[in-house]
Amino acid sequence: xxxxxxxxxEYDTTQYIVINIGDEQYGIDIKYVDNIVRMxxxxxxxxxxxxxKGVINLRGEVVPVMSFxxxxxxxxxxxxxxxRIIIIKLExxxxxxxxxxxxxxxxxxGENNVDEAAKSSTSNDPSYINGIGKCGETLISLLxxxxxxxxxxxx
Amino acid sequence: xxxNQYLEIFLDETNEHLQSLSDQLMIxxxxxxxxxxxxxxxxxxxxxxxxxGTMGYKRMQALTHDxxxxxxxxxxxxxxVTSQLVDVLFQTLDALEEYKNTIQETQDExxxxxxxxxxxxxxxxDEGTGAPAEEKPKEKKEEAPAAASDADSGDGGDKxxxxxxxxxxxxxAIKEAEEKKMKxxxxxxxxxxxxxxxxxxxxxxxxxIEEMGEIIISDPSTQDIEDxxxxxxxxxxxxxxxxxxxxxxxxxxxSEIDRVVGEKIEIEDILEGAQAETKAAEEEAAPQAQxxxxxxxxxxxxxxxxxxxxxxxxxxxxxxxxxxxxxxVRVDIEKLDVLMNLVSxxxxxxxxxxxxxxxxxAGNNSSFNEQIEYLESVTTNLHESVMKVRMVPIxxxxxxxxxxxxxxxxxxxxxxxxxxxxxxxxxxRTVVDEIGDPLMHMLRNSADHGLESAEERxxxxxxxxxxxxxxxxxxxxxxxxxxxxxGKGIDVEAVKRKAIERGTITxxxxxxxxxxxxxxxxxLPSFSTAxxxxxxxxxxxxxxxxxxxxxxxxxxxxxxxxxxEGSTFSIRLPLTLxxxxxxxxxxxxxxxxxxxxxxxxxxxxxxxxxxxxxxKEVINLRGNVIPIVRLHEVLGLEAPEENRDSMIVVIVKKGDQxxxxxxxxxxxxxxxxxxxxxxxxNCTSRMISGATIxxxxxxxxxxxxxxxx
Numbered sequence: 018x019x020x021x022x023x024x025x026x027e028y029d030t031t032q033y034i035v036i037n038i039g040d041e042q043y044g045i046d047i048k049y050v051d052n053i054v055r056m057x058x059x060x061x062x063x064x065x066x067x068x069x070k071g072v073i074n075l076r077g078e079v080v081p082v083m084s085f086x087x088x089x090x091x092x093x094x095x096x097x098x099x100x101r102i103i104i105i106k107l108e109x110x111x112x113x114x115x116x117x118x119x120x121x122x123x124x125x126x127g128e129n130n131v132d133e134a135a136k137s138s139t140s141n142d143p144s145y146i147n148g149i150g151k152c153g154e155t156l157i158s159l160l161x162x163x164x165x166x167x168x169x170x171x172x
Numbered sequence: 173x174x175x176n177q178y179l180e181i182f183l184d185e186t187n188e189h190l191q192s193l194s195d196q197l198m199i200x201x202x203x204x205x206x207x208x209x210x211x212x213x214x215x216x217x218x219x220x221x222x223x224x225g226t227m228g229y230k231r232m233q234a235l236t237h238d239x240x241x242x243x244x245x246x247x248x249x250x251x252x253v254t255s256q257l258v259d260v261l262f263q264t265l266d267a268l269e270e271y272k273n274t275i276q277e278t279q280d281e282x283x284x285x286x287x288x289x290x291x292x293x294x295x296x297x298d299e300g301t302g303a304p305a306e307e308k309p310k311e312k313k314e315e316a317p318a319a320a321s322d323a324d325s326g327d328g329g330d331k332x333x334x335x336x337x338x339x340x341x342x343x344x345a346i347k348e349a350e351e352k353k354m355k356x357x358x359x360x361x362x363x364x365x366x367x368x369x370x371x372x373x374x375x376x377x378x379x380x381i382e383e384m385g386e387i388i389i390s391d392p393s394t395q396d397i398e399d400x401x402x403x404x405x406x407x408x409x410x411x412x413x414x415x416x417x418x419x420x421x422x423x424x425x426x427s428e429i430d431r432v433v434g435e436k437i438e439i440e441d442i443l444e445g446a447q448a449e450t451k452a453a454e455e456e457a458a459p460q461a462q463x464x465x466x467x468x469x470x471x472x473x474x475x476x477x478x479x480x481x482x483x484x485x486x487x488x489x490x491x492x493x494x495x496x497x498x499x500x501v502r503v504d505i506e507k508l509d510v511l512m513n514l515v516s517x518x519x520x521x522x523x524x525x526x527x528x529x530x531x532x533x534a535g536n537n538s539s540f541n542e543q544i545e546y547l548e549s550v551t552t553n554l555h556e557s558v559m560k561v562r563m564v565p566i567x568x569x570x571x572x573x574x575x576x577x578x579x580x581x582x583x584x585x586x587x588x589x590x591x592x593x594x595x596x597x598x599x600x601r602t603v604v605d606e607i608g609d610p611l612m613h614m615l616r617n618s619a620d621h622g623l624e625s626a627e628e629r630x631x632x633x634x635x636x637x638x639x640x641x642x643x644x645x646x647x648x649x650x651x652x653x654x655x656x657x658x659g660k661g662i663d664v665e666a667v668k669r670k671a672i673e674r675g676t677i678t679x680x681x682x683x684x685x686x687x688x689x690x691x692x693x694x695x696l697p698s699f700s701t702a703x704x705x706x707x708x709x710x711x712x713x714x715x716x717x718x719x720x721x722x723x724x725x726x727x728x729x730x731x732x733x734x735x736x737e738g739s740t741f742s743i744r745l746p747l748t749l750x751x752x753x754x755x756x757x758x759x760x761x762x763x764x765x766x767x768x769x770x771x772x773x774x775x776x777x778x779x780x781x782x783x784x785x786x787x788k789e790v791i792n793l794r795g796n797v798i799p800i801v802r803l804h805e806v807l808g809l810e811a812p813e814e815n816r817d818s819m820i821v822v823i824v825k826k827g828d829q830x831x832x833x834x835x836x837x838x839x840x841x842x843x844x845x846x847x848x849x850x851x852x853x854n855c856t857s858r859m860i861s862g863a864t865i866x867x868x869x870x871x872x873x874x875x876x877x878x879x880x881x
Binding site: 063 | 853863872
């Protein structure tokens with residue numbers, strides 16, 4: 018995918034889906050996003066990890082859904098009609114949903130607009146962020162999905 | 173010729189032939205005179221040879237050719253079947269199997285010539301045909317009286333040392349030794365083919381010899397041997413004061429040495445040979461002549477083989493006694509998976525129609541309902557047929573076991589017999605493919621740790637021949653495979669002691685644990701890796717692997733044992749993986765599915781029928797005391813208000829164990845499609861075996877009742 022964008026553009030650019038968690042904005046690399054769906058009935062799975070809210074039916078597939086807020090240790094908020102589930106596919110046949118407060122837009126960021134995440138300032142470990150994107154005046158935290166989805170929970 | 177398109181057929185047929193060879197050899201070992209079997213083996217070997225030749229696999233062809241030769245002789249009554257021969261033949265089969273595997277992976281047969289096996293086969297052939305009167309003649313005896321030329325030709329295979337050309341200084345060394353009344357020996361050492369560090373073994377052999385004498389020359393050169401530049405044998409000239417037997421003994425004492433062939437050489441022979449060698453022309457001719465005489469010896473056999481082959485071909489046509497092969501089409505399993513998925517979709521769509529018709533306007537349109545019912549019966553039949561297509565008998569894996577037990581019996585030096593039943597029990601193809609290894613493991617466990625040695629068995633008043641049983645049968649929606657032995661059983665106390673020693677459990681825990689719970693400790697990963705435990709308790713190597721594999725398939729493993737009488741390991745596997753009949757229930761407002769296969773009955777139990785045993789709730793149902801599981805508790809739900817005076821209890825069973833699951837409401841029976849929860853969600857209690865999508869699009873979880881018992 019990176020190679021393709023290299024071929025298409027002179028600069029190395031990546032598209033991100035920008036989501037809202039509270040006031041903060043996060044970017045998710047669009048190549049991992051399979052789908053974005055509205056909030057729907059989630060079937061609770063007993064005795065599983067706390068941050069997994071359960072499973073949903075996505076066109077005949079059973080997809081586990083996690084709360085981004087719980088995973089990164091933020092308080093839960095009420096669901097609104099802006100709440101969305103982003104279906105991520107890091108691997109084929111293993112989709113997972115992430116509940117976010119809202120989905121804003123898609124931005125294209127060149128390599129020169131992405132800074133390394135300042136590691137010391139965020140004491141959150143493991144770090145869910147692998148870069149900071151600048152889009153005009155706003156800053157977007159770029160999510161490292163492998164860390165978000167992996168087993169490790171914020172202590 | 174592009175043979176790639178035939179590769180698959182070649183592999184399939186090779187598999188079949190190898191299996192039939194293995195089966196027939198087992199029979200042959202017990203009935204060495206069975207002509208049908210010999211003919212069958214000959215035919216299979218012949219077909220294999222032809223196929224390998226067509227596909228251009230020369231090494232495989234060569235090996236099968238030699239095997240065929242042996243059987244050709246047996247068939248002509250010129251040779252007898254000995255257990256030694258059967259061993260060599262089994263080795264041959266293993267080598268062929270290896271070729272097949274290499275071909276499967278790389279489309280190439282690899283570079284292993286299996287020279288040692290070919291030699292072993294030839295040796296059998298030589299021994300068998302050359303001296304049928306003496307069953308196992310020593311090569312020495314056979315050759316000693318023979319004329320020089322005969323000796324040369326007869327030993328073409330094994331006595332490689334004769335090919336060594338001696339140089340002047342080596343001859344001088346030999347002469348010197350002769351003067352000191354030392355004896356001269358020529359010998360060839362064969363290293364086992366499985367040997368990994370050939371050079372190291374050769375070094376040990378050298379060292380052993382040098383303690384008793386001196387090595388004059390070796391072929392390949394010492395340097396080459398050190399660099400591992402030799403196949404599986406090397407030849408030596410040795411001078412020593414010791415008798416040959418002692419030297420041979422010393423060489424054989426090095427491990428991984430297959431065998432040693434050698435004899436004493438008279439100095440005159442060497443000198444004669446050396447004189448002959450001075451003539452340049454003959455020097456070249458000598459080894460060649462040997463090469464030529466070698467095939468010459470086997471010429472009758474080789475000539476007989478094609479003739480037999482030709483004879484066998486029409487014979488094959490004449491004997492339609494073989495069961496008529498079912499008309500089959502080989503289908504890629506992936507295509508079946510696609511078909512299965514489509515059937516699943518169809519069933520979900522049907523379910524949603526059913527729920528639509530039953531909600532609201534039910535009864536309004538009777539012909540609509542009729543059509544729905546019709547659709548239901550069609551989808552159910554369709555599902556069953558697709559399922560059946562995927563089913564294969566477990567025979568495809570069990571056929572390897574008798575051979576394995578035979579090998580184990582020899583290796584462990586214990587007498588044992590394997591009895592199998594229910595090999596025609598069918599399971600989903602994917603399941604069958606997966607259970608081969610676990611079963612093998614369990615059989616090995618039984619043979620190695622379960623059964624006692626013959627002496628011990630006699631001392632305990634048992635039949636010296638141990639028995640291992642492999643039984644498969646269908647039980648409801650499950651298939652049960654049992655591996656049973658009549659060995660010493662599991663010493664529960666020893667397991668407990670070891671578990672406490674290792675800190676797996678505390679002594680206090682040990683006090684309260686039932687013997688069943690203690691035996692279950694054997695399945696813990698930490699337990700099985702410990703070699704010490706397997707020595708004391710006799711069990712536990714790799715059982716955790718067996719367990720995890722079986723559980724990944726949705727099944728479970730259990731053990732029953734009686735000290736001194738043996739143990740039974742049972743594997744319980746679901747018959748189907750994808751679609752099951754289930755009972756839908758409501759617990760705390762949530763819908764759950766329970767597989768119908770594990771449900772025994774559904775009971776309405778009045779609250780005051782609940783009794784307490786060891787502070788656990790039980791009911792007495794028609795004489796059976798059944799523990800009660802309150803589902804809302806295990807599912808982490810709020811307890812329902814206790815204002816009812818009766819409750820609905822779903823009685824589930826696993827084997828002969830029962831449990832009663834308390835539910836709030838019953839919805840009814842439904843065909844459900846099992847979907848995985850995905851790899852990210854971790855259900856700590858394994859209670860939820862999957863999810864399914866209901867007619868209204870809602871997801872319901874499937875409760876694995878086996879885990880609650």
